[in-house]
Amino acid sequence: MAGMTRMMTTTRNRALRVGAGLVLAALVAALPGTADAGKITVYTSYEEDELASFLEAMKKDVPDVEVDVLRLSTGDLKARILAEASNPKHDVIWGWAATSMVDPRILAMIEPYTPAGIEKVPERFRDKDGRWFATTGxxxxxxxxxxxxxxxxxxxxxxxxxxxxxxxxxxxxxxxxxxxxxxxxxxxxxxxxxxxxxxxxxxxxxxxxxxxxxxxxxxxxxxxxxxxxxxxxxxxxxxxxxxxxxxxxxxxxxxxxxxHELEANALMASSQNKEDAKKFLDWTLSKSAEEQYNKWKSIVTMQGRTMPEKFKKxxxxxxxxxxxxxxxxxxxxxxxxxxxxxxxxxxxx
CATH class of the missing domain: 3.40.190.10 (Periplasmic binding protein-like II)
Structure with a gap:
């Protein structure tokens, strides 16, 4: 995965997720107040192959934001987030089941944010209080x-x-x-x-x-x-x-x-680097991101989607x-x- 957003970091308290013989992610567990400008940590449940494609496109569009990613299955990620509730280690939740996101314990950790381009996502695919929105499913x-x-x-x-x-x-x-x-x-x-x-x-x-x-x-x-x-x-x-x-x-x-299940995105209230986290969330609603979603997802919530030919077939x-x-x-x-x-x-x- 050379040339794409850095997914490995050798610092203390790193967490590795290994699957199918590949190192999928490494996580910087930054202490409060020590976040690095231009770097965010993202938790996701997107599949490995689609995740790699999405991140490669994101790096080209937003080169000044470095992303460390931890990828876990939906249930495992929920357990991780709840276990870290007193000291969250991530800035953004990305591509995670809406049925998990709406857990009151999770919602309590999220800061409402209105990303650029949110008007493209119908209201049925986002939280009425602005705490999460879904671009795929x-x-x-x-x-x-x-x-x-x-x-x-x-x-x-x-x-x-x-x-x-x-x-x-x-x-x-x-x-x-x-x-x-x-x-x-x-x-x-x-x-x-x-x-x-x-x-x-x-x-x-x-x-x-x-x-x-x-x-x-x-x-x-x-x-x-x-x-x-x-x-x-x-x-x-x-x-x-x-x-x-x-x-x-x-x-x-x-x-x-x-x-159906939606794959939702959100900003963590505890983030130490919210400006870059917001840049990332804005990107998830960009035309470039939508083009990537179209290659991989049966549900893309943004209005005006051009359905891929093999999907229509x-x-x-x-x-x-x-x-x-x-x-x-x-x-x-x-x-x-x-x-x-x-x-x-x-x-x-």
Whole structure:
């Protein structure tokens, strides 16, 4: 990653995150009052490959701001931020689940900020009090194997209601919401759109057609793409990538609307270098940043997006908001533990 924003620093109290044989980040744990001008620390949950692409573009656009990055999964990052609550080590949260950001303990650490260009982000994708805003996200989708459907004479589903038809018995695989964020967004969206009583009744029926609950959010799409199952409940970007690679699948966005998760950004109130932190947050709304998001993300919230051709070919509309179910992120966050426990009691196999 030579030539891009420096991601490694050899100072005291550094924290390393290693994955897939690569050193992903190093963190300067600066003491209060010792922040270096022109340098900020960013915590993120963006995937490694997209993160590298985003940071390379940012360095070209804002060369006077040096960024040290710590990349952790959503749950691990939340644990880290809460553990450091009395002495936060970072200036910015970037690309992190909105359902985690809205935790009152997290919100208490955030300083409201109105970045340049925020008017491009619809109000539904930002906090009403200005504490966070989301530029990207991911959405649920069905991956349907065309060859199996044709061979077995099965109809192409178009909705959640279609999936409980008896002809799909044993044909479905789905992520486990206890281990998969994608699995949870599916369950949370169903309970919100139907109401809990009808939602659980629907999930009882859906369970009859599920062959397996899988830990990963992407694997249901992968096994459907490989012809092991007819339908995998997964997320849109995985379907788009598999279609682009030539797998015989159709991506279906449920007609009731797709559950989704936003990846949000925020300024830490404890930051010792807020001017540079604000420059970074301003950049996340820039045209250059948007061009990078378009290469990697199924949801880009900024209005006027030009949808990539391979995304449109797979079935995404130019205006992504037309196919999203309007999630209540605070509700999804506040009720996650209860919902997952109830789901496990009913369906875990």
């Amino acid at each position: 991911y959405m649920g989708a069905f991956c349907v194997n065309n060859e199996i459907m044709a061979k077995e004479g099965l109809p192409m589903p178009s909705s959640w209601q279609d999936l409980i038809k008896p002809e799909y018995k044993g044909k479905l695989v789905m992520p486990n919401p206890a281990s998969s964020g994608t699995g949870y967004l599916h369950i949370a969206s169903i309970l919100q759109m139907m109401g809990e009583e009808k939602g659980w009744a629907y999930l009882d029926e859906l369970d009859k057609n599920i062959d397996q609950y899988i830990k990963s959010g992407s694997k249901p799409c992968n096994v459907a793409s490989a012809g092991e199952f007819a339908i995998g409940l997964s997320f849109a970007l995985r379907a788009i990538k598999n279609i682009d690679e030539g797998y015989p699948i159709t991506m279906v966005i449920p007609s009731e609307g797709a559950g 797979a079935g995404l509309p130019d205006d992504i908001s037309t196919v999203l179910f309007e999630m209540d992120y605070a509700w999804a966050a506040a009720n996650q533990e209860r919902i997952v426990a109830e789901w496990q009691r009913r369906y875990e196999k």
